[in-house]
Amino acid sequence: MANGFSFRRSDFADDFLFGVATSAYQIEGASFGGAGPSHWDTFAATPGNTKNAEDGAVACDHYHRYETDLDLIAGANLDTYRFSTSWARVMPDGRTVNPEGLDFYDRLTDAMLERGIKPMLTLHHWDMPAALADEGGWRNRAITDHFATFAGHVIDRIGDRMFASGTFNEPWCIGWLSHFLGQHAPGLRDIRATARAMHHVLVAHGKAVDVLRAAGQDNVGIYLNFEPAEPANGDDGDAEAALTYHAIYNEWFLGALFKKRYPRRALAGLEPHLPEGWRDDMELIARPIDWLGINNYTRKLVARAADAPWPSLEEVPGPLPKTDMGWEISPESFAWLLSWIAESHTGDLPLIVSENGMANPDTLADGRVDDAARIAYLQAHIDAMKGVIEEGVPIKGYTVWSLLDNYEWALGYGKRFGIVHVDYDTLERTPKASWHALRDALARR
Structure with missing residues (x-):
């Protein structure tokens, strides 16, 4: 359909859930509510790390405008809201709890429920307290206990109202993108730091799962990102390169979580730099979970x-x-x-598409944003998902990234992923054509 979606809610099972996702640092405004400095603040303050030295100090001011934003979620007939908690807001120095931070997430949770929105928690979407980064961050095994403590404070406050609770968003970005490629905070290019971060984030996940279970959580998971890798050409070197990329990006975290092992091709480079005794952590890492979140946007062509x-x-x-x-x-x-x-890994475990969407050069004209390209992108991916469901893959939900145009990390405010346009001067929200199309497609009849 030219101006809308051809799919309808009725094309899916009655219990299939459509949602939208955001993350704390990208929308809340890190300078509000007693939040402490995070390593993203220090990364952005370093010249050359982010576009125009932009940061999340104000972002979309969701901290003050959350009720308006939740009205937009409910108005689009979406079922779930996948939000994240800011570690630096809840524990500004990594050790001391900030009551204002927990109060905010308490208000946010109640406001979701008042609108009939199911809260889907992401404990960590990348903003580590700077004080813990000073101590080595993900390179230091002590971070795993700090994270478990943070998880406990959050879940003790809002866990009784969560529909689902996830530990981490995209560990590959926490480990590889941030410590090997240096494109995200803390901006390192260090293979030893990478190996330790890739392992410690999984140890922290296992410890947090134990904390969530002890608090009575029975719908626990993690959100992983994936990029299918294909060889750029037909020669053996490119095929080997694609398999290596696949091992690092797609198999490292799945293998540990579901098979208690890391892939051989990734260990070829990372094993010499892993912490001593890393194999002893595999039972902890592989604690049973209730669902897996899958984030995907694209594929990659890889050459040797x-x-x-x-x-x-x-x-x-x-x-x-x-x-x-x-x-x-x-x-x-x-x-x-x-x-x-x-x-290959999860079998009958419920899967949730926890992020899917596109950046588009959207413009506001006469109070409207025509993002037909985004509608086409989402339709094509929903059609592809529907075909896989019909083949028996147990996918239980689909989540659009993102609700709002927001801070796109190192790329600043230039890339627009939202189904709602944000004017960064006035912070006014304008639902795009994709928002209106979702509202119509998801209407209950």
Whole structure:
């Protein structure tokens, strides 16, 4: 359909849940409510790390405007809201609880329930208290206990009203993107730091799962990101490079969580740098969970970089249409990914598409935002998901990223992922055509 979606809520099972996601640092405003400095604040304050040195100090001011934003979620007939808690807001120095922080999430939770929205918690979406980053952050095993303590404070306050509770968003970004590629806070390019971060975030997940279970949580999971990798050309070197990329990006976390092991191809480079006794953590890491969240936006074409050290690969631009991030649009890869995860690792475990969406150069004109490209993107991916569900893959929900245009990390405020437009000068919200299309498609009859 040119101006809307062809799918309808009735095309899915009665208990299938449609939702939308955000993250704390990207929308709340880190300078409000007693939040302490996070390592994203210090990363953004370092010249050259973020576009225009932009940070999340104000962001979308969701801290003060959350009721308006929740009205937009309810108005679009969405079932779930996947939000995150800011570690630096709840525990500004990493050790002391800030009552204002917990009070905010208490108000936010009640406001969701008042509107009939199911709260889906993400404990950690990347904003570590700067005081803990000073002590080594994810390189230091002590962070795993600090995180478990943080999880306990959050769940003791709002856990009784959560529909679902997840530990981490995208551990690959926490580990690899931030410590090996250096593109996110803390901005390191250090393979030893990478290996430890990749492992310690999983140890922290296991400890947090124990904390959540002890608090009575019975719908616990984690949100992983995935990118199907394909060889750029048909030669053996590119095929090997694609398999290495796949091992690091897609298999490292799945393998630990569901098979109690890391993939051989990833260990080839990371094992010498893992902490001593890392194998002893696998039972803890693989604590049973109730669902897996899957974040996906694109695929990658990978070529061998023969003269480069491990992992000896490089990403190659692909031929498919691209989003404003330069990411290829590949619903076929999305369908393959969903099937592969279930067949290779998770079996009958419920799966939730916890992030899917696109950045688009949206413009506000005469009070309207025509984001037909986003509608087409979402429709194609929902169609691909529906086909996989019909083949028996147990997908129980689909979550759009994102509710609002927001702070896109190192890219600042230039990339717009929202179904709601935000004017960053006035902070006025304007629902885009995709919001209106979702409202119509998800209407209950």
